Amino acid sequence: MKKVLLVLCCVVVLAACSKESESSNTTTTQELQKVSIVLDWTPNTNHTGIYVAQEKGYFANQGLDVEIIMPGEVGANQLVASGKADFGVSYQEGVTQARVQDVPIVSIAAVIQHNTSGFASPKEKGIESLKDFEGKTYGGYGAPVEEAILSSLMKKEGADIDKVDIVNMGNTDFFTAVKRDIDFAWIYYGWTGIEAELRDVELNMQYLTDYSKKLDYYTPVLVTNEKMIEESPETARKFMAAVSKGYEFAIDQPDKAAEILIHAVPEIDAELVKASQQWLSPKYQADADQWGVQKLDVWENYASWMYEHDLLEKELNSKAAFTNEFLPKNEEE
Known part of the structure; x- marks a missing residue:
């Protein structure tokens, strides 16, 4: 009988501890x-x-x-x-x-x-310098800073931004866009550049930091x-x-x-x-x-x-x- 009572007491104590623990966890979450x-x-x-x-x-x-x-x-x-x-x-x-x-x-x-970003283009486009942007189509996102950066960097290299066709590519995937609508775009290498490596797509990159410390x-x-x-x-x-x-x-x-x-x-x-x-x-x-x-x-x-x-x-x-x-x-x- 004593053993039974002891077991029952243990069960009651464990149940109480369990409820207290659950209550404590709930309180912690609520807090x-x-x-x-x-x-x-x-x-x-x-x-x-x-x-x-x-x-x-x-x-x-x-x-x-x-x-x-x-x-x-x-x-x-x-x-x-x-x-x-x-x-x-x-x-x-x-x-x-x-x-x-x-x-x-x-x-x-x-x-x-x-800054790990830069202007990217498939190698077959032949864009190896800022001067090569001339006569090409740039796929942008409609931000004023894009054209300003392009213009500034191209001017330093003796290139003319007026010879670049700038279009808004919106949410179009980079890899789709360069096959269909554009020649180059501004990307983060850590994501789109790495994806290009996985796709075996060779890119030419012009990183912003290669041309101006102020753009780092x-x-x-x-x-x-x-x-x-x-x-x-x-x-x-x-x-x-x-x-x-x-x-x-x-x-x-x-x-x-x-x-x-x-x-x-x-x-x-x-x-x-x-x-x-x-x-x-x-x-x-x-x-x-x-x-x-x-x-x-x-x-x-x-x-x-x-x-x-x-x-x-x-x-x-x-x-x-x-x-x-x-x-x-x-x-x-």
């Missing part, structure tokens, strides 16, 4: 602060650190429940500025233009340290709004602690990071993700002291270039456009 981040494009390896932070529980460890939002017709900058998203993925060009128009967004981390700007970047910085700086600090850890994981373990992105986005091209991650992971931090750091001269250089080319209504206050204050403190400091 997580809900925040959101809107991407700049469909998920790709620029975003890996975000997905790693979500999958590995880095956000939850910081007390955050983060929703990853896909971009829509309204861009990330507008959603973040209006408070409809707490954080976003943007790029230095966009933040610069937004800031001079008094849009209250601030860059809080550089996803990649150096941050793209992409993570942004938030001024209200978040002023009213909830601790939220921004927690968010960046988790995201930084996510990108550090992607730097150290690209294969595992790629698998996390593939698992989170099953429809993505797995082979491309794995190859792209291997190429991009060393470039996240590159020569910086830690992931995410931004430098004032990078912001000033590009802003001055944009202003000189009439892409800005007024000069940018570069110091107000970005901050490193929410990055985790470097342990070596």
Whole structure:
């Protein structure tokens, strides 16, 4: 009888502990602060650190429940500025233009340290220099900065942009477009360039950084709004602690990071993700002291270039456009 009572007591105690544990877990989940981040494009390896932070529980460890939002017709900058998203993925060009128009967004981390973009064309097109752009068709996205960069770089090489046919390729796939409508386009090598390698399509590349140091700007970047910085700086600090850890994981373990992105986005091209991650992971931090750091001269250089080319209504206050204050403190400091 005593043994029966002892067993029953144990069952009751275990049941109570189980209920308490479930209650505790529920409470913990309910106590997580809900925040959101809107991407700049469909998920790709620029975003890996975000997905790693979500999958590995880095956000939850910081007390955050983060929703990853896909971009829509309204861009990330507008959603973040209006408070409809707490954080976003943007790029230095966009933040610069937004800031001079008094849009209250601030860059809080550089996803990649150096600009990996450039003008790409299949090798058979014979475009080996900026001069070769003449007589060719460029597939763009309708942004004023595109023509300005083309014009500026071609002029330095003694080439005439008026001899380039510029068309808007919209969302047309690069590989489809160069077979059908255009000769060259502006791409990120870390994604479209790697895809070309996988397709055995040889590309000629004219990287922006090959022609001007001022074009070595941050793209992409993570942004938030001024209200978040002023009213909830601790939220921004927690968010960046988790995201930084996510990108550090992607730097150290690209294969595992790629698998996390593939698992989170099953429809993505797995082979491309794995190859792209291997190429991009060393470039996240590159020569910086830690992931995410931004430098004032990078912001000033590009802003001055944009202003000189009439892409800005007024000069940018570069110091107000970005901050490193929410990055985790470097342990070596």
